Amino acid sequence: EPEVTQTPSHQVTQMGQEVILRCVPISNHLYFYWYRQILGQKVEFLVSFYNNEISEKSEIFDDQFSVERPDGSNFTLKIRSTKLEDSAMYFCASSGAGALNTGELFFGEGSRLTVL
Amino acid sequence: AQSVTQLDSQVPVFEEAPVELRCNYSSSVSVYLFWYVQYPNQGLQLLLKYLSGSTLVKGINGFEAEFNKSQTSFHLRKPSVHISDTAEYFCAVSEVNDKIIFGKGTRLHILP
Numbered sequence: 001e002p003e004v005t006q007t008p009s010h011q012v013t014q015m016g017q018e019v020i021l022r023c024v025p026i027s028n029h030l031y032f033y034w035y036r037q038i039l040g041q042k043v044e045f046l047v048s049f050y051n052n053e054i055s056e057k058s059e060i061f062d063d064q065f066s067v068e069r070p071d072g073s074n075f076t077l078k079i080r081s082t083k084l085e086d087s088a089m090y091f092c093a094s095s096g097a098g099a100l101n102t103g104e105l106f107f108g109e110g111s112r113l114t115v116l
Numbered sequence: 117a118q119s120v121t122q123l124d125s126q127v128p129v130f131e132e133a134p135v136e137l138r139c140n141y142s143s144s145v146s147v148y149l150f151w152y153v154q155y156p157n158q159g160l161q162l163l164l165k166y167l168s169g170s171t172l173v174k175g176i177n178g179f180e181a182e183f184n185k186s187q188t189s190f191h192l193r194k195p196s197v198h199i200s201d202t203a204e205y206f207c208a209v210s211e212v213n214d215k216i217i218f219g220k221g222t223r224l225h226i227l228p
Contacts, residue, residue: 033215043160043206043218056215091160093216103148103167105216109159 002026006092006108014116016081021111023075023092032075033093033105034067036060043091049075082115089113118143118209122219129197130227137192137222139207149190150208150216151181160206166190177201199226 005024013019025032034046047057049067066078075094079086089112093105121140129135141149151163164175171183181192190207207219 035218042220045215045217048215103210104150104162104165105210107152107160 002106004092004094004106004108006090006111008111009109010112010114012114012116013082015084019079019082019086019113021077021079021090021092021113023077023108024073025075025092025094026096026106027073028096029094029106030097031055031095032067032069033095034077035091035093035107036088037091037110038085038088046077046090079113082113084115087113087115118147118211118217120207120209120217120219122207122222124222125220126223126225128225128227131199132196134195135193135197135201135224137205137207137224139190139192139219141188141190141207141209143209143211145211147209147211149181149183150210151175151179151190151192152206152208152218153177154204154206154221156203163192163205197224197226199228202226 004026007022032049035043036046037043045058047061047067048055064080068076089110091110092108095105119142123138149166152160153163154160163179164173164181166173166183174180179194181190183190204221204223206221208216210216
């Protein structure tokens with residue numbers, strides 16, 4: 001069964017460092033998302049991406065965050081200068097369009113980011 | 117904009133007893149509704165979804181949910197829980213080809 005894969009599963013970084021989280025969505029999916037979950041809290045929407053551009057972003061997704069689909073298969077989330085409060089689990093998700101639209105988002109296993 | 121309310125942050129229930137996890141949503145348009153489960157230290161797994169059609173939706177692991185449009189609810193039920201059902205359960209709502217919005221989650225504690 002096709003799945004969304006994320007790397008790394010866990011990353012520890014120093015405050016102020018740049019971090020890139022990588023995701024390989026399900027092939028043929030056209031909509032891509034990043035969510036985050038701070039420990040013990042709800043899953044929060046960060047950004048959605050379609051047709052090579054951001055379609056929507058939340059208040060959390062400030063200038064420190066960026067997303068990119070560099071090569072047609074990967075979908076990355078970059079945090080330019082990490083802060084302590086960026087420590088969270090980051091989930092990537094994808095969904096299909098048209099005949100591939102099953103109405104649901106398919107989530108990866110998550111990347112846990114720890115900022116020291 | 118759509119939103120989701122999960123009224124109970126924690127629900128303790130004895131093993132083999134029935135359980136209902138409550139979810140209410142708000143939206144100005146037709147929506148899709150979901151329940152996701154998150155086991156300790158794991159990712160999000162889809163339990164079930166309502167897109168259209170029958171209002172009673174059956175999912176994995178013996179769970180089911182009923183869509184009630186008049187009450188804007190989508191409560192999750194299981195007739196007999198098992199210790200392995202211990203997890204966080206998230207209700208979620210989305211519009212077609214739009215982001216999913218999650219509720220705050222309900223932690224299900226199974227008591228022996």
